[in-house]
Amino acid sequence: MASIKDVAGLAGVSVATVSRVLNDKGYVGQSTRENVEKAIKQLNYKPNEVARSLFKKKSNTIGLIVPDIMNPFFTELARAVEDKATKSGYTIILCNSDGNIDKEKSYLDVLRQNYVNGIIVSSNTLTAAQVKELNIPVVSIDREISKGLPTIVAENNKGAIIATRFLQSKGCKKIGHIRGTHGVANAEERFNGYKEVVSGEPWYDDSFIVNGNFDMQSSIEATKELLTRHPDIDGIFAANDIMAIGAIKVAYQLGMKVPEELKIIGFDGITLSTVLTPELTTIVQPIYELGEKATTMLVHLMEQQPLEKTYYKLDVELIERNST
């Protein structure tokens, strides 16, 4: 494989000049530039990406920090980010934080030390100050860190209102809610949407809300508790699909018929929601579009192009299937 020295030798210039041409930085005369470009072509020279990284303090990589790739919502998001990043000339470093603040911080350290060009993060714990201190473009996805930061989320509150009203329109008289993780903005918004719809009802109190922590196992426990506490619940709005799937499992174990005796609606629209029997009624977020748009925003930031908007709230849609 040809080296930068070979290119410099053939073009009759110094290595530093070749480097300036490669990185498009510093003055190089037109004819010199042409000679260097000719030599690069002739030798089929492929620049050493790490050397270029060092020069530019960049490495053509994007860090992607998600709580857990095993949650299908984040799997689908990661796939979208990777597809879009590849098309734009970036590779993805994948980081699973488990929503743990120490893991998030140590990943940020590692990513910065590796000179990633930018970071896409879905975090429960980062503050705006911590993000600014990084001095790297950051786009926040699915979970808002601060209004000032480039952010892309879905209409969580609106989606929750639609979901809860839909259960009412299907005849549900007592509706429980399986909450997402405490302290996570989208969990709060979905909870607030639910509360907005039912808080005026005579039956309503806090005992209709259980915490499912956005994962299936917690949701299974939480649903059992909810249905033991209120055996007459006839509708459940779960703050994500994985928790809704957990709730359906519990209903089957308890011999409750879904949707005849208990209607269940989720939130996310993961592919899995179409695979189950019964297929899950859910509030669909445009997951792939979230990932794509976040990557496009980040590429603009990294390449110092202007952003159309720094805050996107993507619309959601109710898809009725067989669980309601």
Next chain:
Amino acid sequence: MASIKDVAGLAGVSVATVSRVLNDKGYVGQSTRENVEKAIKQLNYKPNEVARSLFKKKSNTIGLIVPDIMNPFFTELARAVEDKATKSGYTIILCNSDGNIDKEKSYLDVLRQNYVNGIIVSSNTLTAAQVKELNIPVVSIDREISKGLPTIVAENNKGAIIATRFLQSKGCKKIGHIRGTHGVANAEERFNGYKEVVSGEPWYDDSFIVNGNFDMQSSIEATKELLTRHPDIDGIFAANDIMAIGAIKVAYQLGMKVPEELKIIGFDGITLSTVLTPELTTIVQPIYELGEKATTMLVHLMEQQPLEKTYYKLDVELIERNST
């Protein structure tokens, strides 16, 4: 943040000397080394990973090439690889090849140009010669490229034999097979296991085999074709869980009761197989262990430690649930 120059200044040595200490390369006298180490501690200096990469032609990253992270088998594998890699001081660059030879090749180019320390790959198309040419440690996972390469796979043939015999023991008289992708070693091995068990049966011929390409949509088409062709099939062995889930969906659409009229068994043991109703009977591979062990092997290779073995075939286990 302190720079390497600050360290050199405080220790009273040149930057090159600090670099030699950091990278443990070249001669440095004992007292000089101690001075440098003291200065590093005092200034809380964190070495620039990219600069170290350039020096060592390494970057503390591992490339992970899988066909598609959206297949839960690979999601679970990726999570295991990332967990283990992080513990060993490496980050993961995630690459989805879609089983496409051009994508695989361009990822290999990008990974090599970024000086990844090693690659874990699940490929349909790479040859041993291509891998050797890379001159980087490579571990092949789930799909064998060549006996000579470090490889970790599961007992595919044995698992398929167990699955097919199990259907027979449950009373199935005519058993169909949904094959994985043509040309992929594990698909061939599972197919051969099935054939070994049933090829002596009077009813058996090629029309009992359909190609599901390891994905759900193809499996749905394939299962429809299979059940139209042979409405009296009472057992299906699908070469992975996602295809088995597709087959269950089709059975429901056609009004066939699972497991009463049709028994279905999968292969992989993805978490999803426990979520469905009915829960899926399947041949469980130790997916997490596959990912962990592959990473351990690669770390040994990258750090030039001896390997205990270069070829692992992990055992599989039948888990009986409600689809059979």
